Amino acid sequence: MSMSHSSEPLAGQETNAAGSSLPPAIDPADQLARLGQSWAWLVGAAMATLVPGILMLVWPDATLHVLAVLIGVYLLVIGGFRFVSVFGRDSDRMPGLIVAVLFVLGGVLCLKNPLQTITALSLIVGAVWLVSGIVTLYTAVATKNMPHRGIVMAVATLGIIAGIVVLALPAESARALTRLLGLWLVLLGLAETAAALAWRSALRRTSITGPNVSGPAR
Known part of the structure; x- marks a missing residue:
């Protein structure tokens, strides 16, 4: 006795005009979610902060034009x-x-007018760091089940301090501003690297115990 096989497509599959099943459509949001939850992506963001900081510290005599371009690319x-x-x-x-x-x-704003004054460049970077740190700190406090919450809060606090320092102590020369921003970028990059490694540890535990953690706060 032979059994007949159903020709109906599985749930969630689309069919073309000939009746054959098509692979499910790729949702861009799902692809971005998988990428955003990758610890390697967070490490990449940390390196994008750390590398410009190192360049500024080893090249303190960069002109204001070069500094504005470097900061502008970093922010983008x-x-x-x-x-x-x-x-x-x-x-x-x-x-x-x-x-x-x-x-x-x-x-x-940095790239639009790279010949702007040192004060304007300091205001842009300081404001971005300050607001970013405040928002990140708020998210970490509001998210109760965030893994390694203390590290995220520490990174946010460091960003707030960096923003306040840059805004309250404007540099008088391009060399002084380069050193100041380079120092804070290195500190922020190292802190973000620690957060990324902590997120990797959380992902490894999740793969063993089951998915029960939310995404990283950024």
Whole structure:
């Protein structure tokens, strides 16, 4: 006795005109979520902060034009990293989107007029760091089940301090500003690297005990 096989497609599959099943459509949001939840993506964002800081410290005599371009590219790249990382979070995404837009806007302002004054450049970077740190700290406090919450809060606090220092102590020369920003970028990059490694540890535990953690706060 032979059994007949159903020709109906499986649930969730689409069919073409000939009746054959088509692979499910790829959701861009799902792809961004998987990328944003990757610890390697967070490491990439940390390196995008650490590398410019190292360049500034080893090249303190960079002109104001070069410094503005370097800071502008840094802000744009970090804005892109933050935008993708937002999709990897299960909590409210709006604060993260605001931070991402703020970084991109700051980068555009730096690149639009790279010959602007030292004071203007300090105000842009300081404001971005301060607001970003406040939003990240708020997200960490509001997300109760965030893994390694203390590390995220420490990174946010460091960003707030960096913003306050840059805003309260404006540099008098391009060399002084380069050293100041380079120092804070290195510190922030190292802190973000620690947060990324902590997130990797959380992901490894999740793969053993089951998915019970939310995405990283960025």
